[in-house]
Amino acid sequence: xxxxxxxxxxxxxxxxxxxxxxxxxxxxxxxxxxxxxxxxxxxxxxxxxxxxxxxxxxxxxxxxxxxxxxxxxxxxxxxxxxxxxxxxxxxxxxxxxxxxxxxxxxxxxxxxxxxxxxxxxxxxxxxxxxxxxxxxxxxxxxxxxxxxxxxxxxxxxxxxxxxxx
Numbered sequence: 001x002x003x004x005x006x007x008x009x010x011x012x013x014x015x016x017x018x019x020x021x022x023x024x025x026x027x028x029x030x031x032x033x034x035x036x037x038x039x040x041x042x043x044x045x046x047x048x049x050x051x052x053x054x055x056x057x058x059x060x061x062x063x064x065x066x067x068x069x070x071x072x073x074x075x076x077x078x079x080x081x082x083x084x085x086x087x088x089x090x091x092x093x094x095x096x097x098x099x100x101x102x103x104x105x106x107x108x109x110x111x112x113x114x115x116x117x118x119x120x121x122x123x124x125x126x127x128x129x130x131x132x133x134x135x136x137x138x139x140x141x142x143x144x145x146x147x148x149x150x151x152x153x154x155x156x157x158x159x160x161x162x163x164x165x
Contacts, residue, residue: 026057060085099118135164
């Protein structure tokens with residue numbers, strides 16, 4: 001009987017790992033989809049239902065608080081990439097991607113105006129205009145920066161006209 005249980009546990013662990021990898025692959029594929037300011041990020045349109053987001057990306061790694069909506073569905077990739085789906089009243093209100101490691105920056109497509117994670121914030125102001133905090137409400141996109149070269153480390157797409165949190 002003992003070999004049966006060991007086989008069962010190994011099979012369950014293998015199946016669980018396969019499903020986790022499947023979800024991870026779904027997120028990786030989604031990040032390659034075009035980013036459209038004020039419309040979509042990671043292939044997920046703003047206004048989609050929470051169920052549609054989970055159906056597309058799989059089960060999130062965690063659900064955390066959100067400054068932009070009721071809660072955040074958080075997806076984490078092994079190389080420090082975090083995809084946050086901000087959900088309010090059952091619909092996607094905003095989508096954020098954070099990539100603190102420069103090596104992983106190529107995983108995400110650039111914005112509608114060609115700004116990519118890893119670029120200097122001077123490129124952001126050149127293409128979107130001057131802004132103290134890199135929040136462009138009329139465009140539906142915001143950026144956060146970090147590092148010695150003041151590089152873009154995260155991008156958030158939200159419905160045009162959304163006020164700063």
